[in-house]
Amino acid sequence: MTMLNVGVIGTGYLGRFHAQKYADIESVNLVGIADTDSDQGQMVAGECNCQFFQDYRTLLPEIDALSIVVPTPLHFEVALDCLKAGKDILLEKPITVTLEEADGLIAEAEKNDLILQVGHLERFNPAVQAMEPFLTTPVFIESNRIATFKNRGSDVDVVLDLMIHDIDIILNIIKSPLKTIHTVGAPVATRTTDIANARLIFENGATANVTVSRISRTNMRKMRIFQPGSYINVDFGNKKVMIIELSDELQESGMPKQKIDVKEFSGGDALRSEIESFVHHIKDRSKPVVSGLEGRRALDVALQVIEQIKEHQQLALFKELKQP
Structure with a gap:
């Protein structure tokens, strides 16, 4: 079984759950998590038996894919860095703050044939x-x-x-x-x-x-x-x-x-299902259930x-x- 090396950027309330789900999936190796809050980040890294990175950019060379669970105003900047580094991403909703930012991420993902899944958990x-x-x-x-x-x-x-x-x-x-x-x-x-x-x-x-x-x-x-x-x-x-x-x-x-x-x-676990779906699409190189375009569509109406x-x-x- 080929292991997928993954990470999580942002370990607040929801990011912590992302890390826990990855750590529990057999075909996935949770390499590390990144957070500007070192106390929170180190606590979650200890829980999930992975490395802690204060700067997410130093995490990127170690992984194939990641979840981005940072405050919404930071979505574009962080996600663009990750896509430019060639990483498949699961980006929490909403995709970005503006349609222009969403278009930028979608274009970058398409240019590099990368998975961009938006975290519409429901x-x-x-x-x-x-x-x-x-x-x-x-x-x-x-x-x-x-x-x-x-x-x-x-x-x-x-x-x-x-x-x-x-x-x-x-x-x-x-x-x-x-x-x-x-x-x-x-x-x-x-x-x-x-x-x-x-x-x-x-x-x-x-x-x-x-x-x-x-x-x-x-x-x-x-x-x-x-x-x-x-x-x-x-x-x-x-x-x-x-x-x-x-x-x-x-x-x-x-x-x-x-x-x-x-x-x-x-007994259903929507977040685990979402992350397992993300992993599946990475391995199959297939379109996510909630693609960047669908994330943009919801943002447009919102x-x-x-x-x-x-x-x-x-x-x-x-x-x-x-x-x-």
Whole structure:
């Protein structure tokens, strides 16, 4: 068995998990991790029995591929260095801060025939994967992703922090170009938007209503997908999917009879599946499940949502200032 030498840049909350998953995969040799925080980095290196590098550039000659789990504003700089060094990368979402940066990474990866996978973790949620065979022609999607406040991730807008997960899934489900976006959002606990809603309307008439919040007292990650003859409830957090199929036979009320199928995946590990998929694509030199282009597509819509919310907020402020 040929061993794949890998590394991890960034060993915060999520980066630590990346390192642990790599260390547990038999066909992978976790060579080292890099972090500017030497205390955190050395702790994770000790846990995973690998080397610690304070400068990620000194790690690159030792490895074939790596995960990049650094703050979003650093994605472009770090990922570009790694691609220029000829390394396949799994880059946490969002791919970058701007579309221009995303285009730069995609071009660099294509030029050097490298794997660029974007870490949209929910694609590997077993409930999401279980629903895919039951999808036909979705006409309406209702998505709610609310979370308690955590300081990590608050360096970016809630749309890039949370909503982009659902945007990515919806764009993968609805096979039609996006036509219009209607939004509302507000900052509450930070200087950026903390709660937001976006209504995405596609050219084929399908509509998705997406709500996110990072200032809730509870956590909930659910999506409902309605299509002719059936609808699907997906509970991301509990890894559970319910498929409700409507029959031609009617109940006394006139409502079609329902066939309900529930699938639960309590033992599923989305991050391990994501990393195993990355390793598989490296060895096969095949296209990742979430490529750089798909990461860019989700970022494009997310940035449109953010810009529209900002325009609404500026207009509201302008009207307030004009009042006597």
